Amino acid sequence: MQPLRGTKDILPEESIIWQYLRDIVTPILSTCNYNEITTPIIENTELFYRTIGDDTDIINKEMYNFFDQSQRKITLRPEGTASIARAFISNKMYNHNSINRLWYLGPMFRYERPQTGRQRQFHQLGIECIGSNNPIADVEVIRLAILILNTLDYKQYKLEINSIGKIEEREQYKSILINYLEKYIKDLDTDSQARIHTNPLRILDSKNSRTQEIIYDAPKLISCLNTESRKYFDNVCELLESLSIPYSINYNLIRGLDYYNDTAFEIKTKELGSQDTICGGGRYNSLIEQLGGPSTPSVGWAIGIERLIILIKNQLKLINICPYVYVINQNLHTQKYTWKVINILETQKTKFELDLSCANFSKQLKKAYNSGAKKCIIIGDNEVNQQNITIKDLESNIQQTIKLEVFIDQIQYVLYSQ
Structure with a gap:
């Protein structure tokens, strides 16, 4: 379809x-x-x-x-x-x-x-x-x-x-315009010929080149x-x-x-x-x-x-529809922890995309690069157990692991400093 x-x-x-x-x-x-x-x-x-x-x-x-x-x-x-x-x-x-x-x-x-x-x-x-x-x-x-x-x-x-x-002025002009156009009626385009007695003013808007030539020397409405x-x-x-x-x-x-x-x-x-x-x-x-x-x-x-x-x-072309942050996770256990990170990103109005696949970290990271995002947040079992998050800069490939509370306190610096 x-x-x-x-x-x-x-x-x-x-x-x-x-x-x-x-x-x-x-x-x-x-x-x-x-x-x-x-x-x-x-x-x-x-x-x-x-x-x-x-x-x-x-x-x-x-x-x-x-x-x-x-x-x-x-x-x-x-x-x-x-x-x-x-x-x-x-x-x-x-x-x-x-x-x-x-x-x-x-x-x-x-x-x-x-x-x-x-x-x-x-x-x-x-x-x-x-x-x-x-x-x-x-x-x-x-x-x-x-x-x-x-x-x-x-x-x-x-x-x-x-x-x-106004209407009465246009009516007066219509009579003058019709008298002028009738001399050229055979040279007008088909639509203009049909309009000459019903709506002659519309002929002034014709895109036909020959009709435009005729109109060029026609009396002007302003005279009425x-x-x-x-x-x-x-x-x-x-x-x-x-x-x-x-x-x-x-x-x-x-x-x-x-x-x-x-x-x-x-x-x-x-x-x-x-x-x-x-x-x-x-x-x-x-x-x-x-x-x-x-x-x-x-x-x-x-x-x-x-x-x-x-x-x-x-x-x-300057408008970017890509997320700024791509969030990847490992399993059900890490997904529960991921909501905390997402809440922080939403509070800061940082555009993000959460990976919804069941792929391994390697494949998810590849998707992060393909998404056009600037940063990738990685949440695995180690991050959950130690209350950390790992942030990877997708342009420089520099990666750092920080405490969740540090991320909350310094999010602007952590996400936008590089």
Whole structure:
């Protein structure tokens, strides 16, 4: 049996990488009062039909839908924001705080063609700042994405931003864009031809080279923004500059989900081929109200974890999953004594591995060398009878036998001095 196409087992040597990322991210977000939230991976299908948009690839091609035993239509979540919005409403979180800063980390599911950095079960780290319509909220979330990447010592990225305005401004722009594109309809790729009257803005996100050439000279959405929308975007840009965060304005940047308005942004790299977006996000002021909650302006982003791991793989090679101490013993009599040593190692939070084989000392010692451990603690009948332990340095091969009470009193020196 093999895993399903587009899914992947996360093995122990990889799990420690995921834990490393969590250990980096948690204090950064916690310091800014972002609190973790976990939502179910299954939701009512209607949630995503109402939020993502009817003529998007996610809705039309990529969602995992099924009927459960009660004939309810269920979907494996394809993205995180809709579930967070649903949780915000169903748990009446608006009654407790005017601003809710939330973050999540978990699996998402889309039926896409698997390739490097893109799987059918993939994982996202996301944050949502719910309750503020201030440009500083947009910049706060962007700043946190940049801070996480910089803390992971990854610098080969660029930030692109755009304003996609409000619904009425986009409607005005759609008419202008359709009039322009219709002159080139035969030259557009097949998907763009199908979208020209249903969701023309998505054509701006086409990866087809000929379509991109046509789009290059197309009218820009910013020409339809009113004074208020332009001022909001200018304020976002000004705040980014005050933080010395470099950015470029990409007037064709349109996020693939219909609930966005005003600020849209992506953090991109040239190291992932066509899957060049590390982080994507933006403002969504009408989503929560659209789902039946109160009018609640919000902004957030998501980072693809699999892509991030590919980008920081050189740094991750430094992570050691080996035990520091390998513990070997001789028989049932010595195993009872071994628990005392293990309790000491646990108290000191020293990573160890206890040999569970019935092999002789020679074979156990060979396993200790193969484990990658730095030290080996040997407990035989002589050690038990004299209340000693023997410690072997697996790099220098120097071995010493000391009293158990000395080991307890001087464990840091005994284990880490050489």
